[in-house]
Amino acid sequence: MITIQEIETKERSLLAMKRAKELGRPILMSEVEKMNHIDPLLFFSSGNEHYSGERFFWKDPKDEFIFAGLGISKQFQIDQSDDRFGLIEREWKEFLKDSLISNPFSEIGIGPLIFGGFSFDPYKEKTVLWSKFDDSLFYLPKYLLSVIKGQVFLTTNFIFTPNDDELLYKHIIDERNKLFQSLQKHHHTALPALLETKEISPEKWKNTVDAMVKELNRGPLKKVVLARELRLNFNDIVASEAVLQHLNEQQHESFIFALESNGDCFLGASPERLVKKNGTELFSTCLAGSSSRGHNPEEDRLLGEKLLSDQKNLLEHQYVVEMIKEALEESCEEIILPDKPQLMKIRDIQHLYTPVIGKCSGDSSLLHMVERLHPTPALGGLPKKEAVEKIRQVEELDRGFYAAPVGWLDYEGNGEFAVAIRSGLLQGKEASLFAGCGVVADSDSESEYLETSLKFRPMLRALGGK
């Protein structure tokens, strides 16, 4: 049986083909439909046969925007460049020109949307660890499931080239039908057994922190974030859907993200927003300064109180507030910024937290703001450029996408980026987890070491470790 919707799709695809031939270049056709409820994690898992290595997942802390993307309709990638944020943005805008978008809904986050991220520092010497990821990597998915405030939409993106004929239309319908058939099956993937957890050079890392503290006392550097790695071995391949399932259950108050590339998968549960753009409003988060959670409510409250008045942590936090304020002031007419941090309490840790809202003037694009903010002193240090250079020089770890912006951008310029911390890279039967901490002049290497141990926990637990 052919549905009305299929007839409309056919008409639009004929138009897209004609346009591609006339203009002599690929043309995007994008269609949005409203669906009955589909679990986005099930949607992600159902792609494990046909779209493995070409999937992404995103969920914000309040479940306002949940995305699962399957297949790559178009990839945007840029290696080492001073202008990688601008290049991605311009390529995306250029690609959208003359596209045929059928989206009768007014919600943000449906229709053509790219998802991906950037490496922390494109000038850091590359190692094999991140060889499957480019410095900037975004996907326009073939199929995007968007759950927006509980409503479910499916966007289908197809690209017509000047050489395509009607066979492509048939292929589209067949593929979409197969996708829905695979959703009927129940997909549940178990985690393999964790065989070994290895800390990478912990003593050397503490020595680097000690040396950094001395340097910070001499100035002019004020803060440098130093990170380290845990390497895990399993008795079988770790499926990204199994880890995502756990992250979603165990860290629901965080941004949950996953990005597959060439067989590897970068994923995590980050509490930290870099920037969100909704029309003319910008939202950012200052998150720095940490303490453990208590074993009981009273101990937890005392630890929180202590954190709120601890000079070392307040300074670590203040550097972030000043930098984000300065970055937003450049583009915003008005900024709402509380004068004191509050506490953000999550499962394994509590942080000093200051939310920031900016009302932008003029045309401030999301990726321009990402460029302006990345890395904030919560991930890089202060001054920004010198701190990144210092990290490049002294940190043993190849950060790749860790501590860098990960998120989405829709065709109307709205979107959101989180900072990819509390994260890890899955590589077959192995995984690397990453955690860092803000080192300031009165840091103590042993406490910073313990702080990073807390920050490994969300990923470690999701992978079956302790």
Ligand SMILES: C=C(O[C@H]1C=CC=C(C(=O)O)[C@@H]1O)C(=O)O
């Ligand atoms: C760099 C990380 O955390 C940052 C975010 C919150 C608190 C931080 C801190 O207190 O050091 C870090 O700046 C990480 O989790 O790997």
Ligand SMILES: [Mg+2]
């Ligand atoms: Mg800290």
